[in-house]
Amino acid sequence: MNQVKYLIVGVSLLFLLFGCAPQQPQEVHLQGATMGTSYNVKFAPSENVDPEDIHRQIDAALIRVNALMSTYDPNSELSKLNQHRSAEPFALSPETVAVLREAVRLHQVSDGALDITIGPVVNLWGFGPTQRPDVVPSDALIAETLATTGIDKIVLADNSIIKNEPNLYIDLSTIAKGYGVDVIAELLIAAGITEYLVEIGGEMRVAGNKMSGQPWRIAIEKPVSTERAVQSVIEIGNNAIATSGDYRNYYEQDGVRYSHLINPITGKPIQHNLVSVSVIHPSAMTADGLATALIVMGTEQAKAVAELNNIAVILISKSGNEFIQWTSSTFDQRVNVVTPHQIGN
Known part of the structure; x- marks a missing residue:
């Protein structure tokens, strides 16, 4: 499972800020490795919940996700689909169909900025399993x-898919990590756990409060590659958050900077000044896909799409040596920005 590696979009770190509080019993903290990164799960202890059993269920669920959607496992369902060269229907699990349907929907919402078939072009630029060109x-x-490439080359049915392009290659790395977060969150809910934090590689979903009674507070990292610093601290309620950025995963050649974020329409790395996008949504899968799509668009188009579709988002653009932060009207309505005074309480 550790060999499974997903495309890393430069989110970097979303991490928790803990304020001062009286001594409390320790929260259950479960950790592990998945999708080429790590996961963290936190919730309050309960007599009705066996943490070891929950841990086993989480690991089994994530192994299942990887077995279905990894492009690094040649025996995964998705890898077998990519190896399938026939125009005959290819049978798929309900889970994979659900993720593919959401990817197709987000492709439409984003005017093509999210495209799960762009993997071969990403590989050309050296940001996939292949080496730098x-x-x-x-x-x-x-x-x-x-x-x-092109999502228009696939036809989805209830339990199968048809590829109208034999060489079509599907990569769910822009959405599967968020899906994994949702899978764990739903597992916790089914076990009667209603206040929790779930995080995989920076993508996060929270519900309720910490044991101290405070809301879960999340820090969005300042989009700089030279240090770890906080841009904003927010409380997102019962929601998920995903961040995409281009300030860590890139390379330079002959004085030109090449971002890992590829525009599916041009087939080239993005060249605009939008450096970080954080999306808040009830579904981590949806937030994950939207964060990637919006940063590919650039600032002005991302603003327009966010407002048109009521997306709660914070955009950070770079102008010279300064960062300019913009939040959508839905973000302003649903998200609480924590002041430095509140952090200290």
């Missing part, structure tokens, strides 16, 4: 590769 891909090679 010796030379920058030519326009001709990019166009040739783009011709084999």
